[in-house]
Amino acid sequence: MRSLFLEKRLTPSDSALALTLTTALSVVAALCIGGLLMMPFGANPFLAYYQLFEAGFATWRGFGFTLVKAAPLILIGLATICAWRTGFAYLGFEGCLLIGAAAATWTAMQALPGGFLEGVPFLAFLPVVLLTSMCAGALWSGIVGVLKSRFGGNEVITSLMMNYVAIFVVQYLVSGPLRAPGDLPQSPRLPQETWLPYLFEGSRAHLGIVVALVASFLVWVLLLRSRIGYELIVTGLNPKAARYGGINVGARQLLAAFLAGGLAAVAGTVDILGVHHRLVDGLAEGTGFIGIVVALLGKLNPLGCVIAALLYAGLTVGADAMQRQAGLPASVIFIVQSLIILFVLASDLLRYYRVGSRTGVAVNMEAES
Amino acid sequence: MGEGFVLSVFLVAWLSSAVRLAAPLLLAALGETFAERSGVLNIGIEGTMLLGAIASYLATLWTGSPWIGLLAAVLVGLFSNVFLAWMYVHVRANQVVVGIIFNILALGIASYTYRLGMSDVTGPQKAEMFEPMAVPLLSGIPVVGPIFFNHTILLYLTVALVAVASFALYRMRFGLQLRAAGENPRAASAAGIDIVRMRYVGVLLSGAAAAAAGAYLVLVQVGLFRETIVAGQGFIALAVVIFGRWDPWKAALAAFIFGAADALQLSLQLFQIGLPPQLLISIPYIVTIVAMSGMLGKTYQPEALMAAWRRE
Numbered sequence: 062m063r064s065l066f067l068e069k070r071l072t073p074s075d076s077a078l079a080l081t082l083t084t085a086l087s088v089v090a091a092l093c094i095g096g097l098l099m100m101p102f103g104a105n106p107f108l109a110y111y112q113l114f115e116a117g118f119a120t121w122r123g124f125g126f127t128l129v130k131a132a133p134l135i136l137i138g139l140a141t142i143c144a145w146r147t148g149f150a151y152l153g154f155e156g157c158l159l160i161g162a163a164a165a166t167w168t169a170m171q172a173l174p175g176g177f178l179e180g181v182p183f184l185a186f187l188p189v190v191l192l193t194s195m196c197a198g199a200l201w202s203g204i205v206g207v208l209k210s211r212f213g214g215n216e217v218i219t220s221l222m223m224n225y226v227a228i229f230v231v232q233y234l235v236s237g238p239l240r241a242p243g244d245l246p247q248s249p250r251l252p253q254e255t256w257l258p259y260l261f262e263g264s265r266a267h268l269g270i271v272v273a274l275v276a277s278f279l280v281w282v283l284l285l286r287s288r289i290g291y292e293l294i295v296t297g298l299n300p301k302a303a304r305y306g307g308i309n310v311g312a313r314q315l316l317a318a319f320l321a322g323g324l325a326a327v328a329g330t331v332d333i334l335g336v337h338h339r340l341v342d343g344l345a346e347g348t349g350f351i352g353i354v355v356a357l358l359g360k361l362n363p364l365g366c367v368i369a370a371l372l373y374a375g376l377t378v379g380a381d382a383m384q385r386q387a388g389l390p391a392s393v394i395f396i397v398q399s400l401i402i403l404f405v406l407a408s409d410l411l412r413y414y415r416v417g418s419r420t421g422v423a424v425n426m427e428a429e430s
Numbered sequence: 431m432g433e434g435f436v437l438s439v440f441l442v443a444w445l446s447s448a449v450r451l452a453a454p455l456l457l458a459a460l461g462e463t464f465a466e467r468s469g470v471l472n473i474g475i476e477g478t479m480l481l482g483a484i485a486s487y488l489a490t491l492w493t494g495s496p497w498i499g500l501l502a503a504v505l506v507g508l509f510s511n512v513f514l515a516w517m518y519v520h521v522r523a524n525q526v527v528v529g530i531i532f533n534i535l536a537l538g539i540a541s542y543t544y545r546l547g548m549s550d551v552t553g554p555q556k557a558e559m560f561e562p563m564a565v566p567l568l569s570g571i572p573v574v575g576p577i578f579f580n581h582t583i584l585l586y587l588t589v590a591l592v593a594v595a596s597f598a599l600y601r602m603r604f605g606l607q608l609r610a611a612g613e614n615p616r617a618a619s620a621a622g623i624d625i626v627r628m629r630y631v632g633v634l635l636s637g638a639a640a641a642a643a644g645a646y647l648v649l650v651q652v653g654l655f656r657e658t659i660v661a662g663q664g665f666i667a668l669a670v671v672i673f674g675r676w677d678p679w680k681a682a683l684a685a686f687i688f689g690a691a692d693a694l695q696l697s698l699q700l701f702q703i704g705l706p707p708q709l710l711i712s713i714p715y716i717v718t719i720v721a722m723s724g725m726l727g728k729t730y731q732p733e734a735l736m737a738a739w740r741r742e
Binding site: 098101102150152208212213214215217218219221222223224225226229230232233236237347350351353354357390392393394395396398399400402403406407409410 | 471517520521523524526527528530531532533534535537538539541542545546662665666668669672706708709711712715716718719722723724725731736
């Protein structure tokens with residue numbers, strides 16, 4: 062007689078099958094809970110999910126919004142990958158995004174009449190603004206990087222605190238130096254020739270998604286196909302071994318901090334020049350944290366991060382449409398999004414078990430002992 | 431009216447609102463102190479505060495009693511943090527990751543529950559709030575009285591909790607075991623201390639306290655629920671814990687300083703002084719960064735903070 066059995070492993074199974082299965086299970090479980098949460102509002106979950114995916118992915122206009130939302134998420138995700146794979150547990154992406162947005166606003170304001178960038182063609186302006194904001198973001202994250210690599214400070218807490226300082230810096234800038242005349246604390250509207258151009262007719266998708274995809278490719282090359290990337294990853298896996306292997310661990314951590322800050326700052330630039338077209342208070346709205354989630358969902362891999370960001374952005378766009386059309390609260394989808402990750406994390410426990418089948422041997426052994 | 435009178439009016443207005451703003455930070459920080467002393471960095475207190483806020487708001491709205499609201503918040507805080515503790519201690523997932531995602535989840539749950547709970551109510555309704563109670567005699571002292579002794583019962587309870595927390599941490603067997611679990615779990619386990627239990631207790635205490643802090647925001651400060659009601663105060667409580675070097679009394683002082691800076695920038699905006707108010711309000715954060723930077727030598731954090739533990 063054959064019987065199924067469950068036994069505990071010493072280490073979690075990391076076969077592709079086990080990983081795919083647990084991830085799929087997590088997604089299905091989260092979607093089921095989301096479906097249950099839709100019930101009290103009298104909605105048919107299947108129809109709601111269908112409408113959601115249609116709005117986020119299947120209409121040209123909706124997919125444009127998805128690309129707009131995905132671009133900053135991809136960039137924050139890439140920043141997370143660079144930092145976390147080097148063992149630099151940075152959480153200050155929200156702050157870097159804000160600093161990058163402020164730097165981009167300042168640069169774009171120089172293209173206003175009388176500024177030193179007035180009349181510069183967009184193709185020349187783009188590298189200038191990207192470079193300025195990346196430097197600003199890298200300097201910002203570099204503060205935490207220096208504290209970590211020079212003094213061994215705890216980057217989790219310091220980077221969280223730097224987010225608040227960044228919020229206050231932006232508040233100060235929009236109420237003082239960058240403020241436009243008028244009642245509201247905000248910068249002047251940026252000149253139209255500095256806006257990221259829209260990619261297609263009838264869609265809001267702008268050049269930002271191209272910037273994000275190019276960045277993904279560059280990060281992939283740097284991290285997984287170059288010597289420096291190898292050193293970064295070894296530093297993250299085991300700093301002591303890296304030091305014995307002749308890698309300057311402090312310098313690599315600092316480099317990871319610069320990369321993270323620069324990439325996160327581009328996310329702010331893309332949002333300012335592609336969507337808001339001016340600097341306002343309360344700009345980031347948690348993008349800096351959701352980008353971390355996206356990177357984790359993509360298993361800290363650049364390609365995985367792009368896919369996860371598109372999914373996450375599409376779900377968010379679909380959730381907004383669902384709220385407008387079916388009157389269902391968009392929060393259901395936010396719950397589903399975070400549950401997916403929590404379930405993926407928790408399913409690690411499942412990978413400690415092995416399911417198998419055997420003939421009556423087990424019973425005999427028990428009988429003998 | 432002399433300048434002295436103006437000064438005392440300003441002091442009373444400033445410092446009494448400082449105390450009011452500091453209390454929820456202190457409450458959350460007291461709980462977090464226990465979690466971190468047991469070795470768990472519970473970043474999920476931000477989300478737990480929000481869950482406490484929505485629970486207390488709805489329960490108070492339905493029953494009319496802020497005490498039931500407070501109780502509901504504490505229960506929700508305990509319940510949600512059982513899940514967090516399981517993720518931290520049994521699943522051994524990265525504590526920072528779990529905390530951050532939990533905060534996003536809590537925002538979704540709070541907003542969903544608000545929609546569901548308010549579906550047949552039109553317009554925002556104010557929940558019953560705790561009223562200030564003047565302490566007899568003490569509240570009559572000039573300047574000091576109105577600053578410290580004319581608050582709600584929740585504030586006095588919070589201050590009493592500081593003493594209780596300090597006693598539990600340093601004078602009780604439980605506190606010794608908790609601290610051992612956070613400093614050196616291997617040695618503690620060898621000495622017969624149940625690390626898993628200690629860490630569960632630490633996280634649950636932080637959950638209950640954070641939820642109560644969320645209830646404080648609703649039942650003392652605002653009377654309404656908004657998704658932005660917590661707005662990072664849970665993260666600030668993390669800073670208060672560090673600033674207070676993982677000690678309840680020092681955390682009380684730290685919370686007061688954060689509250690005072692917050693209240694001062696509010697008053698400075700009225701006075702139109704040349705100094706940017708943002709500079710002032712960012713000072714406590716910068717001080718926390720310097721304190722955690724390692725530049726001043728040893729940071730006092732528990733040795734095994736953020737390290738998952740597995741029995742060998």
